[in-house]
Amino acid sequence: MKAGPAWRAAVDDPAWRHAFAQGRRDIAGAAIGTLAMGLVAGVAMAKSGVGLGVILAMSLLVFASASQLACLPLIAAGAPLWVIVATACVLNLRFVVFSVSWRRYFGHHRRSQRMLLAYLAGDPVYAQFVQRHPQPPAAGQATPQQQGYFLGLALTNWAAWHIASLAGIFLADAIPAAWGLRFIGVLALLALALPMLTDRAVRCSALAAGAVALATASWPMGLNVVAAIATAVVAGTWADRRWSPR
Amino acid sequence: MHLGHALYVWLAVGALVGVTVLTRSFFLLPDGEPKLPGWLWRGLRHAPVAALLAMVVPDVFLSNGRLLSDWHDARLFAVGAALAYYLVRRNDVAGTILVGTGTLMLLRLGFGWP
Numbered sequence: 529m530k531a532g533p534a535w536r537a538a539v540d541d542p543a544w545r546h547a548f549a550q551g552r553r554d555i556a557g558a559a560i561g562t563l564a565m566g567l568v569a570g571v572a573m574a575k576s577g578v579g580l581g582v583i584l585a586m587s588l589l590v591f592a593s594a595s596q597l598a599c600l601p602l603i604a605a606g607a608p609l610w611v612i613v614a615t616a617c618v619l620n621l622r623f624v625v626f627s628v629s630w631r632r633y634f635g636h637h638r639r640s641q642r643m644l645l646a647y648l649a650g651d652p653v654y655a656q657f658v659q660r661h662p663q664p665p666a667a668g669q670a671t672p673q674q675q676g677y678f679l680g681l682a683l684t685n686w687a688a689w690h691i692a693s694l695a696g697i698f699l700a701d702a703i704p705a706a707w708g709l710r711f712i713g714v715l716a717l718l719a720l721a722l723p724m725l726t727d728r729a730v731r732c733s734a735l736a737a738g739a740v741a742l743a744t745a746s747w748p749m750g751l752n753v754v755a756a757i758a759t760a761v762v763a764g765t766w767a768d769r770r771w772s773p774r
Numbered sequence: 775m776h777l778g779h780a781l782y783v784w785l786a787v788g789a790l791v792g793v794t795v796l797t798r799s800f801f802l803l804p805d806g807e808p809k810l811p812g813w814l815w816r817g818l819r820h821a822p823v824a825a826l827l828a829m830v831v832p833d834v835f836l837s838n839g840r841l842l843s844d845w846h847d848a849r850l851f852a853v854g855a856a857l858a859y860y861l862v863r864r865n866d867v868a869g870t871i872l873v874g875t876g877t878l879m880l881l882r883l884g885f886g887w888p
Contacts, residue, residue, distance in 0.1 A: 557868020560875065582783050590790045594829070603786045606779075613789050620797035622825030627801040628818050634802065646799035651826065656867070658822075708882055711849055712875050714833045715856055719870035721826035722860050730820055737824030738831040745832040746839060756828035757821050764820030765813055 544676035551680020554660065558652035561716020562685050563692040564709045565593040570696015571703055576600045580697075587693045591647070591686070593713065594619045598750065615749045625757065626654045632664035633657075633674060648682035650689070655720035656681050729771050733764030837888070847888055848881035 538544050573583045573596070590596050595616040602612050627646055634642050649657075661674055670678065696703065703709070725731045741756035801808055810818075834853050835842055842850065856874030863869055881887040 557866075557871050560868070560871050578783060579780075582787055585784075586787050586790065590787065590794055592790075592794045595790060595793065599786070599790060603783060606782070609782070609786060609789060612786050613793060616790050616793040617797060620793055622822070622829075623794075623798040624800040625818065625821040625825055627797075627799060628815075629822065631801050631808075635807075639803070639805065642802040643795065643799040646802050647795055649798060654822065655826070659865070708848070708878065711833065711852070711878060712871070714830050714849075715852060715874035715878070716871050717826050718830045718853065719856060719860065719867045719874070721823050721830065722857075722870065723865050723867065724823035724826070730823060733820040734823050734827050737820075738827045741828035741831050742835055745836055752832065753825060753828040757825050760820040760824030761814070761817040764824075765817040768816065 538672060538675060541672050541676075544672040547673040547676030548680040550660075551656075551677040551682075552684045553680075554656050554677075555652060555681045555684045558656060558716055558720055559685060559688040561713050561719075562650070562652060562688040564712035564716070566689045566692025567696040567703060568710045568713065569593045569596050570693040570698075571700045572597055572600055572696075573693075574697045574700035576604045578604055583697055587697060588690065591650070591689065592616075592620060593689075594750075611749075618750045618754060621754060621757065622651070623649075629654070629658060629664075632668060633661070633670045633678075635668035637669065645678065645682070648686055649678075650682075650685055651717060652720055653678070653681045653685050655724065659723050729764055729767035732767045733760040736760060736763040848878050851881055852878035 570587065573587060576583070578600070586596060586600075598615055598619055599612050602615065623646075626649065630642075630646055630649065634645055637645070657678055660677060665671055665674065721734075725734055737756040737760035740759040741752050744752035744755045746752075747755070796803075834849055837847070852874045855877040856870045859873040860866070860870045
């Protein structure tokens with residue numbers, strides 16, 4: 529295999545190892561949110577009445593709290609597959625948006641690598657990564673520092689998710705609903721979003737998006753997030769023309 | 775479990791895995807640069823933070839689909855405390871989450887707020 533030695537060489541690179549450790553440290557705060565959401569998803573899955581084998585496969589492979597939480601009741605109720613897929617697609621739309629950015633960092637890696645890296649990149653990974661490395665590499669090929677940093681973030685987040693969701697599945701009855709763990713996940717998303725409000729135009733588009741998401745919250749299948757993203761792009765384009773930032 | 779039902783459930787889980795893989799790698803799938811109009815490429819810089827906040831804002835201000843009518847809500851104070859901390863200590867994501875979580879837990883478990 530060609531990837532083996534190249535991978536070993538990367539891990540032996542001190543710059544890579546330093547960046548990996550840095551990524552592990554930087555994700556620690558956001559991992560609180562990942563742990564909370566993992567527990568919530570695990571408990572919801574354990575109490576859904578779906579078989580344990582299915583639950584474990586879902587927890588270990590789907591790796592997306594929002595679509596798991598939304599689609600589980602649909603599966604339990606026997607909803608048509610297309611409704612389940614459409615709901616998951618809408619709730620994962622933000623990852624489609626993130627993949628535009630990832631392309632600038634990993635666009636020239638091999639396709640299998642690109643897909644694996646993207647699969648590992650949940651919300652906290654994206655937010656922390658672009659905060660640390662706002663400038664993509666010139667050639668679309670991530671530097672060893674960026675690769676190490678990404679994997680430090682992503683693998684820590686991945687581990688936190690799986691530990692928490694397995695704990696949630698097996699300890700479902702010991703976790704009181706009164707803790708309101710789900711909202712810790714919301715607080716984590718908020719804390720991750722705040723550093724992304726880098727200039728006036730982005731703050732303006734984000735405000736518009738938040739207002740639209742609230743006003744359209746009753747729309748089915750999480751379509752309010754689609755409305756909010758569309759609003760942000762239109763409002764942001766207008767704001768960029770008006771203020772021409774950077 | 776009925777065989778047809780078992781098949782349905784496994785198909786659903788497989789479909790969800792497919793959705794995760796395909797949405798996360800959507801613009802990374804083609805080898806060539808995807809062709810989008812220039813204004814859309816530029817406008818998309820506004821999308822990530824909007825997508826995150828769109829998940830947050832309704833969860834803060836809505837309760838069972840209705841706007842909060844009572845300000846005695848642990849969520850509002852948790853968000854307020856987190857924002858205040860973030861404004862004082864810029865870019866401290868961990869601290870922001872901890873302050874928000876601490877406030878939430880104090881009000882919910884200590885004072886029994888919703």
